[in-house]
Amino acid sequence: MTTPTNDWNEKQLVENRIIDQLKRLGYVYIHGSALVAERDTLREIVLEGRLENAIKRINPWIDANNLRKVVRYVTHIESSSLMEANERLYNDIVNYISIEQDLGKGKKNQTVKLIDFDNIDNNEFLVVDQFKVGGVTDNIIPDVILFVNGIPLVVIECKSAFITSPIAQAVKQLERYQRDSERLFYYNQMLITTCGQQAKYATVGARLRHYGEWKDPYPLTLTDVADSPNPQDILVAGMLTKQNLLDLIQNFIVYEPEGGKTIKKLARYQQFRAVNKAIERIQTAASPEDRGGVVWHTQGSGKSLTMLYLSVKLRRVKQLENPTIVIVTDRKDLDTQITNTFRRCGFPNPSQATSVAKLRDLLKLGSGTTIMTTVQKFQDDQDATALSTAPNVFVLVDESHRTQYKGLATNMRTVLPNACYLGFTGTPIDKQDKSTTKTFGSYIDTYTIQQAVEDGATVPILYDGRMPELNIEGKTLDALFERMFQMYSEEDRERIKQKYANEEAITASPKRIEAICLDILEHYETHIKPNGFKAHIVAINRETAVLYKNTLDKLNAPESVVIMSGSHNDSDELKQFHLTKDQQKQYIERFKKPLSEDKLAFIIVCDMLLTGFDAPIEQVMYLDKPLKEHNLLQAIARVNRTYDKKDYGLIVDYYGVSGFLKQALGIFNDRDVQGAMLPISSELPRLQTRHRSAMRLFDSINKTDLEACIKVLEPEDVRTDFDIAFKKFSQSMDMIMPNPAANPYREDLKFLGKVRLAAKQRFRDDELDISDCGEKVKKLIEDNITASSIEILHDPIDILSSKFSQKIDDMKSDEAKASEMEHAIRHEIKVKLDENPVYYTSLREKLEKLILSRKEDRIEAVQLVLELKELLNGMKGYTSEAEKLGLSKQEYAFYLMFQKELGKTDEDNEAMKDLTQIIVEDVSGLAQVVEWTEKEDVQREMRQRIKRQLRASKCPSDKLESLPQKVLDLAKVHFKR
Numbered sequence: 001m002t003t004p005t006n007d008w009n010e011k012q013l014v015e016n017r018i019i020d021q022l023k024r025l026g027y028v029y030i031h032g033s034a035l036v037a038e039r040d041t042l043r044e045i046v047l048e049g050r051l052e053n054a055i056k057r058i059n060p061w062i063d064a065n066n067l068r069k070v071v072r073y074v075t076h077i078e079s080s081s082l083m084e085a086n087e088r089l090y091n092d093i094v095n096y097i098s099i100e101q102d103l104g105k106g107k108k109n110q111t112v113k114l115i116d117f118d119n120i121d122n123n124e125f126l127v128v129d130q131f132k133v134g135g136v137t138d139n140i141i142p143d144v145i146l147f148v149n150g151i152p153l154v155v156i157e158c159k160s161a162f163i164t165s166p167i168a169q170a171v172k173q174l175e176r177y178q179r180d181s182e183r184l185f186y187y188n189q190m191l192i193t194t195c196g197q198q199a200k201y202a203t204v205g206a207r208l209r210h211y212g213e214w215k216d217p218y219p220l221t222l223t224d225v226a227d228s229p230n231p232q233d234i235l236v237a238g239m240l241t242k243q244n245l246l247d248l249i250q251n252f253i254v255y256e257p258e259g260g261k262t263i264k265k266l267a268r269y270q271q272f273r274a275v276n277k278a279i280e281r282i283q284t285a286a287s288p289e290d291r292g293g294v295v296w297h298t299q300g301s302g303k304s305l306t307m308l309y310l311s312v313k314l315r316r317v318k319q320l321e322n323p324t325i326v327i328v329t330d331r332k333d334l335d336t337q338i339t340n341t342f343r344r345c346g347f348p349n350p351s352q353a354t355s356v357a358k359l360r361d362l363l364k365l366g367s368g369t370t371i372m373t374t375v376q377k378f379q380d381d382q383d384a385t386a387l388s389t390a391p392n393v394f395v396l397v398d399e400s401h402r403t404q405y406k407g408l409a410t411n412m413r414t415v416l417p418n419a420c421y422l423g424f425t426g427t428p429i430d431k432q433d434k435s436t437t438k439t440f441g442s443y444i445d446t447y448t449i450q451q452a453v454e455d456g457a458t459v460p461i462l463y464d465g466r467m468p469e470l471n472i473e474g475k476t477l478d479a480l481f482e483r484m485f486q487m488y489s490e491e492d493r494e495r496i497k498q499k500y501a502n503e504e505a506i507t508a509s510p511k512r513i514e515a516i517c518l519d520i521l522e523h524y525e526t527h528i529k530p531n532g533f534k535a536h537i538v539a540i541n542r543e544t545a546v547l548y549k550n551t552l553d554k555l556n557a558p559e560s561v562v563i564m565s566g567s568h569n570d571s572d573e574l575k576q577f578h579l580t581k582d583q584q585k586q587y588i589e590r591f592k593k594p595l596s597e598d599k600l601a602f603i604i605v606c607d608m609l610l611t612g613f614d615a616p617i618e619q620v621m622y623l624d625k626p627l628k629e630h631n632l633l634q635a636i637a638r639v640n641r642t643y644d645k646k647d648y649g650l651i652v653d654y655y656g657v658s659g660f661l662k663q664a665l666g667i668f669n670d671r672d673v674q675g676a677m678l679p680i681s682s683e684l685p686r687l688q689t690r691h692r693s694a695m696r697l698f699d700s701i702n703k704t705d706l707e708a709c710i711k712v713l714e715p716e717d718v719r720t721d722f723d724i725a726f727k728k729f730s731q732s733m734d735m736i737m738p739n740p741a742a743n744p745y746r747e748d749l750k751f752l753g754k755v756r757l758a759a760k761q762r763f764r765d766d767e768l769d770i771s772d773c774g775e776k777v778k779k780l781i782e783d784n785i786t787a788s789s790i791e792i793l794h795d796p797i798d799i800l801s802s803k804f805s806q807k808i809d810d811m812k813s814d815e816a817k818a819s820e821m822e823h824a825i826r827h828e829i830k831v832k833l834d835e836n837p838v839y840y841t842s843l844r845e846k847l848e849k850l851i852l853s854r855k856e857d858r859i860e861a862v863q864l865v866l867e868l869k870e871l872l873n874g875m876k877g878y879t880s881e882a883e884k885l886g887l888s889k890q891e892y893a894f895y896l897m898f899q900k901e902l903g904k905t906d907e908d909n910e911a912m913k914d915l916t917q918i919i920v921e922d923v924s925g926l927a928q929v930v931e932w933t934e935k936e937d938v939q940r941e942m943r944q945r946i947k948r949q950l951r952a953s954k955c956p957s958d959k960l961e962s963l964p965q966k967v968l969d970l971a972k973v974h975f976k977r
Helices: 004-024 032-038 048-058 064-075 082-095 166-180 182-186 231-239 242-251 269-284 303-316 332-344 356-363 408-415 435-440 449-455 477-484 490-500 503-507 510-531 542-554 581-591 629-639 657-664 680-698 706-712 716-736 740-763 775-787 802-810 814-832 837-855 861-876 878-884 889-901 906-926 936-952 962-974
Strands: 028-031 097-102 107-112 125-129 144-148 151-158 190-194 199-202 253-258 261-266 293-297 324-329 350-352 370-374 393-398 420-425 443-447 461-465 534-538 560-562 602-605 618-623 649-653
Touching: 004 028, 004 125, 004 144, 004 151, 004 231, 028 032, 032 048, 032 125, 048 064, 064 082, 064 097, 082 182, 082 242, 082 253, 082 261, 144 242, 151 166, 151 182, 151 242, 166 182, 166 190, 190 231, 190 242, 199 231, 231 242, 242 253, 242 269, 242 303, 253 332, 269 293, 269 303, 269 443, 293 303, 293 435, 303 324, 303 332, 303 393, 303 420, 324 332, 332 350, 332 370, 356 370, 420 435, 461 629, 461 657, 461 680, 510 534, 510 542, 510 618, 510 649, 534 629, 542 560, 542 602, 581 602, 618 629, 629 649, 629 657, 649 657, 680 706, 680 716, 680 740, 706 740, 706 814, 716 740, 740 814, 802 814, 814 837, 814 861, 837 861, 837 889, 861 878, 878 889, 889 906, 889 962, 906 936, 906 962, 936 962
Parallel strands: 028 125, 151 190, 293 420, 293 443, 324 370, 324 393, 350 370, 393 420, 461 649, 534 602, 534 618, 560 602, 618 649
Antiparallel strands: 097 107, 125 144, 144 151, 190 199, 253 261
16 A cells, blocks of 8 residues: 555655656646636646647637637547547647638638647647546546647656556556546657656557666756756656657657557657767768768667658758658568558658669659668669769668678669668678778667667577587587487498588488477477467578478477478479468468467578568577578577567577677677677576575565565565565576576575465555466466465455455464454455545544554554454444445445535434435436446536535535535446446
């Protein structure tokens, strides 16, 4: 339960700090209560007067009639879903509204701007706290809302840093707000959750895992923000300065269809920084040749969207005069992939150059064209002449370091001599590669492997060098040959050696592949499958890929598929595994689905799907092929995508690449590839540290005394620390189990899991659940609880049942009995408070007095137990009290409210009963209207009838305004339809 201290921490240290910072950034602060006069009802989301004034200020030509039309259009939205409404409003804000008006030369469509993106000071920026909004079941009061021109664009939820999982709790609250007061979020462009020491942002519809940090206040520096800025300060400075907020809204939001629904995406800080650095270089370069450069953002960090955001912003820069944008890749599948990304996100009219001739035609179209092409369409054009000499041509090249671009400079510069060239890469430029920087220029922005992992944009990649006796890398072919063909006679070995003793033949030995397949299955079924993830197998060639498939099938492995290119000249065996493009696409879509939905567990390849392939559910790559340099970095990045409960990606190396990792990545600077792949053993020191952090709370406690262990976790701040430590420890254990290195920590993990579940039940703390642990960890804990015959229930017993009384009586100590009853009563009050606020508020006050008496040693534990039992008995008699009065449970809640608000005593109970029954009958009758909690006219009628009855009952005048709304709020709880 949140304590007054935590409330103070939230208000003073978090909420007020944000408001003060925003005031320094030029926002005007207004308390929500001061805006009541500007709203007809609590369901009025937009500050209509301020919106009207802003529209007149930004569009001075607009007449009164059209002004009313625009305001009504913005404030009265009919939509089938929140996301649909949100996208419509976003388009109205960014792309403007068209309306017909006569400006003296006949009627024609005019553009109405709701926000002036060109003149920031022409807009009104408000920061408002405690802005009450009418909801379906209850009013909501977000901590902070930012309004621009009366439109609520940003909602901020603040939590104390001293509660359990503050960000998770804030996200849950925002999710509830979106359900209860959907209309507020029609206008929302940014959701922010913060506790000061953590701050994260997302968009409507986002779940906890989608929230990200904003770690760079660009264009400000950290010292510009504060002497010692916390994460909240940095996020506010990076996202909510007037300029950055409008820039993010106008240029860095896309709506992308995924899996049958629309996802709203807002840029990450490195994308925002890279795009604006590129724009700055383009506009301030000393010469046209200096405008270009390279953006290196590691794979999995959103490079395609960065290219999209840059294209959007290039279109908006007036000085660039609606430029031509050319997106260049070096493979057909990547060309199609990035074209589809642009189209899905609503970028206007990207044209795909399907041939050299089509590319030439598109380049001749001039300003405003967006062209998607492969580099080969430039290289194939041997008779190239200048197709456009315009300086406002921008060529964005994907994976700009690759060898296919060696001839890029000459061919492209011939065709587009005055263009600006911007290279994008997911891997760093190597030490010897002079052509990339020569072609494109120096780095514009970098976002390293290590940074992406630290930000949670990608997961770390670990490697496990398995079966070293079968590794090819680092072994002589003679030694491997002798091992692999030892069962043959000397004469046969010599004959085979002369014909087949090469690297590929040794790698593809059936006996070797069978041994590896057995190991893969054992590894997959114990390490990967329990958490629901899938796997990639990389073979040295197509023949070996097929051998892997056949061997796995022979061993009754989970379903697998070979995806490879095919040729008319292939053998009949290879042709059996040829797939059409559509078939390949279907298998890939199946692979991306959860294991619970689709049992396709393995994709087997040799060259395909090692770049540009995103399947977040893939956790492991079984590597049996020599890879190095860029190819290695690109391949292993298939496992670095984030996914629910996926803490790491894994490379299981059968070829021996990892044993020579330094050489394999030797062409790169060490800093650039730091953290690219780490041995599983690298997790052991962190496991040891995390184990100690989780166990230290119980160092002085008898660990066989479960009650004593639970008591340690009674203070909420201690539970918060423990919860964080436990999650980190279980995360490291999930990485390593069932490796024997985890064995020394298994018993302590069982112990901590048992204590955590017991504390969850005692303190009714839903955050202390093990559902967020990996399946291997959950199974270990749950098996231990079952084996120990320990009764730890996942759901607390109803405190009014005989089972609860029996549970209390079975407890050995009075302290344990008192603790169990206290927290059970607290939870009951929290759950039932809205049903009968008067009764449960009174109960809470009694409980607090008893607990305080015990803390001050004014009563003994045994006396506290007796008093708490009395409280419980009173709660059990709740229904009978209502029955004595001849009232239902629902009527009793209203009766107590009237009694308290009107200052009546038990002697007046007949009059109070009559008043209660009349009003409840009136309200429940009107509540028969479907979705009445959404309809202001029904609620207005309710308030009028309630007021009429109260006046007839001689209700004091000072209560006549506030009491009807309280009655209405209670009615929403009891009569919601």
